[in-house]
Amino acid sequence: MKRVVSLYxxxxxxxxxxxxxxDAAPPPDRPLVLVGRDRRRRILTACGPAARALGLRPGMAATQAHALVPDLTVLDADPVGDADALERLALWALKHYAPVCAADGPDGLAIDATGAAHLKGGEHDLLSDLETRLGAVGVTARAAIAPTYGAAWALARFGPERAVLDEGDVGRALGPLPLAALRLEPTLIEALRRMGFETLLDLEQRPRAPLTLRFGPEPGRRLDQAYGRVFEPITPVVEAEAPRAERIFAEPIGAPETLERYAGLLVEDLSARLERAGLGARRLDWLCHRVDNRIEAVRVGLARPVRDRVRLTRLLRDRIGTIAPGFGIERMTLTAASTLPLDWRPGASDLTGPDAPDVSGLIDVLVNRAAADLYRVAPVESDVPERSVRRTPPLAPPGPQGWNSDWPRPVRLFRRPEPVETLALLPDTPPAWFTWRGVRRRIRRADGPERIYGEWGRSDAEMWAVRDYFQVEDDAGDRYWLFRAGDGEDARTGPQTWFIHGKFG
Incomplete structure (x- = not known):
């Protein structure tokens, strides 16, 4: 299923x-606008949030804006620089998110994330990472993902925040959106409104022939693109300096065995380029351009820089089943979207030491064949159990922080503690039984309490917070990790309710 991201x-x-x-930028609460020329008129081309709150809008005359807001901060617009920067942002997204990315000027990106979202932990995590990274550098962003770019574009601008739309929900989600969500010219939108059309559903329910006769083919074409009845191609941006191999075919190809053969030939060409540059590939983008102008994209991630021809060819061949050749493929490109110098001896691994066997090949197969988000768990300096671990890449070197062996921890730590019903004498006696997920378990053995205090530096609510943890074993021999929120005496330390936080074995 096609999955396309629109970044607004x-x-x-x-x-x-x-x-x-x-540091010389005006404060965010000061109205700021950019001014450009429309023939002989000076007009606003962009307005900051503070300026919009005062009623200023792009297209307004600069003299009128000055009259409305006397202390307005005015800067010269730079549309060429904005477009160039958007292209550079598309190249950045190409490296970090998906093999097909394009600038969608003047204010967005189009990203074909089909088959690539798992590398970020899923579609929700991909959108969250995209918005968070841009927000950290001062760029306001909203993202949406849908089966078509038209639907994703509409949701990113007029839908809920961080929308993830499944294929069967396109009609329901797009129906109530305004006409501006169709990417039509303002004059055409105004003409449709004069005729009584307000939402996409109003247009969708009208017969197509009278609509086309009155307003031309554009409203119908945009509707078909948004609802997935007409394919909308995305022309990807290409990084010129990235190592790249290409094959153009006189006759379209489509048989799986033919795709396998040319995948091997592309890897041969690319590996030779990487070897001359002393580089190894961390990510490969395999683009198959079909005769109907569609692009079938495959992204392969690698745990460490590699230019081994056999390994790279095997990883690409494992993904051939995801390629739909349609009426045939007329061009193939294989790009090393991410590279690093290849400067260690073969067989070494950072996983456990310099003499450990190299398991990067196994990691690559698991991640790319099973579309799994593979990671290791590393310790974090924190007494609170759910904050004491973090995810790290599979081959990341061990950090300075080691695991604390003073008290054993359960093999399975729940994402969040679950409430249980129990009976225990206060303050330090372990429970005699507990009921969890509708099943009552009698406790035979128990050890504890292990007292853990809240991290008062994080919030005032944790200033007095206390948890008393107990390791308990039931009649069946299963061992659990329970805790009481509070010390059993002072109400400030917690409500004295019980939770289960993990399971041993």
């Missing part, structure tokens, strides 16, 4: 200027 940057020109000015 509502304040892109303003955010660029603020990043360029750095």
């Amino acid at each position: 940057l509502p304040n892109w020109p303003i955010d660029r200027w603020r990043r360029r000015l750095g």
Whole structure:
């Protein structure tokens, strides 16, 4: 199923200027606008949030804006610079998220994330990571993912925040959106409104022939693109300096064995380029351009830089089943989207030491064949159990923090503690029984309490917080990790309710 991301940057020109000015930028609460020329008129081309709150809008005359807001901060618009920066942002997204990315000027990106979202932990995590990274550098962003780019574009601008739309929900989600969600010209939108059309559902329910006769083919074409009845191609941005191999075919190909053979030939060409540059590939993008202008994309991630021809060819061949050749493929490109110097001896691994066997090949197969988000668990300096672990890449070197062996921890730690019903004498006696998920278990043995205090530096609510943990064993021999929220005496330390936080074995 096709999955396309639309990234919306509502304040892109303003955010660029603020990043360029750095500390000299005006404060966020001061109205800021960019001014350009429309023939002989000077008009606003972009308005910051504070300026919009005062009623200023793009397209307004600069003299009128000055009259409405006397203390307005005015900067010169730079549309060429904005477009170039958007292209660079598309190249950045190409490296980090998916093999097919394109700038969608003047305020967005189009990203074909089909088959690539698992590398970020799933679609929700991909959108969250995209918005968080841009927000950290001062760029306001909203993202949505849908089966078509038209639907994703509409949701990113007019739908809920961080929308993830499944294929069967396109009609329900798009129906109530305004006409501006169809990417039509403002004059055409105004003409449709004069005729009584307000939402996409109003247009969708009308017969197509009278609509086309009155307003031309554009409303129908945009509707078909949004609802998935007409394919909308995305022309990907290409990084010129990235190592790349290409094959163009005189006749379209489509047989699986033919795709396998040319995958091997592309790897041969690319590996030779990587070897000359002294590089290894960390990520491969395999693009198959079909005769109907569609692109079938495969992204392969690698645990460490590699240019081994056999391994790379095997990883690509494992993904051939995800390629739909359609009426045939006329061009193939294989790009090393991410590379690093290859400067260690073969067989070494950072997993356990310099003499450990190299397991990076196994990791690559598991991640790419099973579309799994593979990671290791590393310790974090924190007494609170759910904060004492973090995810790290599979081959990341061990950090300075080691595991604390003073008290054993359960093999399975729940994502969040679950409440249980129990009976125990206060303050330090373990429970005699507990009921969890509808099953009552009698406790035969128990050890504890292990007292854990809240991290008062994080919030005032944890200033007095206390947890008393007990390791308990039931009649069946299963061992659990229970805790009481509170010390059993002082109400400030917690409500004295019981939870289960993990299971041993």
